Amino acid sequence: MLTSRLFLICASIVSFCIETSQATCNVTHVGDTENLLLRGTILTSNGALCDSHVLVESGKITYVGSGHDLGCMLGQKNVTVVDCIGSVISPGFINTHEHIGYSTITPLKDIGERTNQRHDWRVGARNFTRRPAPVNGSEYDATKWGELRHIFSGTTSIVGGEMVPGLARNLDFASGLEDGLFAPTATFDVFPLNDASGIQRLGNCDYGAAAITQDEAGRLYRYLAHVGEGVDAVAENEFQCLSNSTFDVTPLTDGGGLSTDIIAPNLALIHASSLTNEDFDLVAARGAMVVWSPRSNVFLYGKTLNVTYLLDAGITVALGTDWLPSGSATMGREAVCGRDVTQKDYDIGIAPQDIWEMMTINAAKVAGFEHQLGSLDVGKLADIVVFSGDVQQGDAFAQAVYAPSDNLQLVLRGGKILVAGEGLDILATEGCEAVLWGSVTKSICVTDAVNSTFAEFEAVLGGVYPAILPGIPDGEPTCVSTR
Numbered sequence: 001m002l003t004s005r006l007f008l009i010c011a012s013i014v015s016f017c018i019e020t021s022q023a024t025c026n027v028t029h030v031g032d033t034e035n036l037l038l039r040g041t042i043l044t045s046n047g048a049l050c051d052s053h054v055l056v057e058s059g060k061i062t063y064v065g066s067g068h069d070l071g072c073m074l075g076q077k078n079v080t081v082v083d084c085i086g087s088v089i090s091p092g093f094i095n096t097h098e099h100i101g102y103s104t105i106t107p108l109k110d111i112g113e114r115t116n117q118r119h120d121w122r123v124g125a126r127n128f129t130r131r132p133a134p135v136n137g138s139e140y141d142a143t144k145w146g147e148l149r150h151i152f153s154g155t156t157s158i159v160g161g162e163m164v165p166g167l168a169r170n171l172d173f174a175s176g177l178e179d180g181l182f183a184p185t186a187t188f189d190v191f192p193l194n195d196a197s198g199i200q201r202l203g204n205c206d207y208g209a210a211a212i213t214q215d216e217a218g219r220l221y222r223y224l225a226h227v228g229e230g231v232d233a234v235a236e237n238e239f240q241c242l243s244n245s246t247f248d249v250t251p252l253t254d255g256g257g258l259s260t261d262i263i264a265p266n267l268a269l270i271h272a273s274s275l276t277n278e279d280f281d282l283v284a285a286r287g288a289m290v291v292w293s294p295r296s297n298v299f300l301y302g303k304t305l306n307v308t309y310l311l312d313a314g315i316t317v318a319l320g321t322d323w324l325p326s327g328s329a330t331m332g333r334e335a336v337c338g339r340d341v342t343q344k345d346y347d348i349g350i351a352p353q354d355i356w357e358m359m360t361i362n363a364a365k366v367a368g369f370e371h372q373l374g375s376l377d378v379g380k381l382a383d384i385v386v387f388s389g390d391v392q393q394g395d396a397f398a399q400a401v402y403a404p405s406d407n408l409q410l411v412l413r414g415g416k417i418l419v420a421g422e423g424l425d426i427l428a429t430e431g432c433e434a435v436l437w438g439s440v441t442k443s444i445c446v447t448d449a450v451n452s453t454f455a456e457f458e459a460v461l462g463g464v465y466p467a468i469l470p471g472i473p474d475g476e477p478t479c480v481s482t483r
């Protein structure tokens with residue numbers, strides 16, 4: 001009770017705190033590193049809590065508040081105190097859309113062609129140029145490399161279609177959930193209509209014979225499915241076939257060919273960039289969710305959806321990077337793209353807190369882990385990131401979501417330190433190594449999961465697209481719409 005009362009007092013809602021020139025965190029007391037007390041600006045759905053505290057014990061959050069009542073709670077505990085005044089403390093980002101196995105690839109070159117539906121570029125349909133994306137080396141190593149890239153930009157959980165143990169939490173694999181998290185998991189589907197061969201339809205649902213059915217989808221805990229990726233009626237036809245049982249009632253002779261209706265609260269539509277406002281009204285009415293990947297939409301199709309329409313309709317929207325070839329390399333760059341494209345194309349500003357929710361609590365809801373992840377609440381897992389740097393746009397949420405990875409001070413997954421910034425190297429002990437991060441040095445602690453040092457692994461991969469990306473990533477696909 002006391003904690004919630006303090007929340008109310010502290011949440012005399014603000015989105016920014018005093019500006020400070022302090023750029024880093026400092027360890028002011030070294031105690032047991034299993035128990036960390038973080039001090040800084042805490043980001044919550046009720047606003048930013050200035051000069052507040054988060055206590056982490058045995059991998060979980062055990063206190064959040066102003067700290068006035070902390071003394072009695074700490075008792076004889078010997079916690080390590082990390083003072084990050086001026087920095088923002090956020091739940092670790094959750095990336096709800098990645099094809100993480102494509103991470104040893106460089107982004108696709110922009111050939112100036114914008115397609116209308118994904119099979120146009122996937123298989124070269126309708127006379128478009130096929131854009132292959134061959135993975136360098138093994139997919140396992142690429143996945144490991146991709147998870148490192150996301151951890152090194154503040155993402156602690158991923159729905160990515162592939163996984164390796166020990167790095168980011170993989171919310172679509174029971175064996176990839178990591179400490180403290182348990183099944184059921186999300187189901188990730190690239191081809192709900194069984195159309196991997198490149199089937200495009202208009203006015204009927206004659207896709208593959210093994211397309212998803214209402215019964216099958218309804219049995220899933222969370223179903224994250226690519227639907228309506230593209231910008232034309234052929235792309236939108238996919239939504240018709242999955243939202244209206246009477247749209248096509250004529251079966252194919254070899255099976256399949258029928259429309260169904262899977263629009264329900266356990267569904268998150270990935271992309272949905274071709275849907276009409278009327279379609280989104282149905283999505284909202286049914287309580288289904290949407291995963292938004294604006295950069296990849298803009299690069300491949302020339303535009304993305306107007307996310308503010310979805311937000312106004314009450315749809316839970318989460319952000320996802322899609323994949324390295326046409327999407328953002330980090331969640332921070334995806335957030336920047338989402339902000340910019342919405343401002344430029346639709347002349348509407350998105351509040352940084354709305355973007356932050358797409359990267360945290362909304363993402364947790366999409367994947368079905370909102371009771372364990374996605375916010376800094378007592379009892380949740382201590383997946384926490386800390387960003388220093390200037391207060392951007394006078395907004396503490398902006399300081400987190402638009403931050404370059406240079407500003408990353410701390411990444412914790414279940415209280416375990418994965419990244420420790422300048423001045424925090426004292427926290428980085430076993431299995432940690434110092435790495436060059438732009439012009440500074442940070443400590444990373446991934447040796448146990450990588451099975452070698454990061455430097456050795458990087459050397460083995462040999463010249464691949466980097467996993468540590470200060471500033472704007474090289475060759476980043478455009479986020480400027482062309483239609």
Ligand SMILES: [Zn+2]
Pocket residue numbers: 097098099226270322
């Ligand atoms: Zn995808």
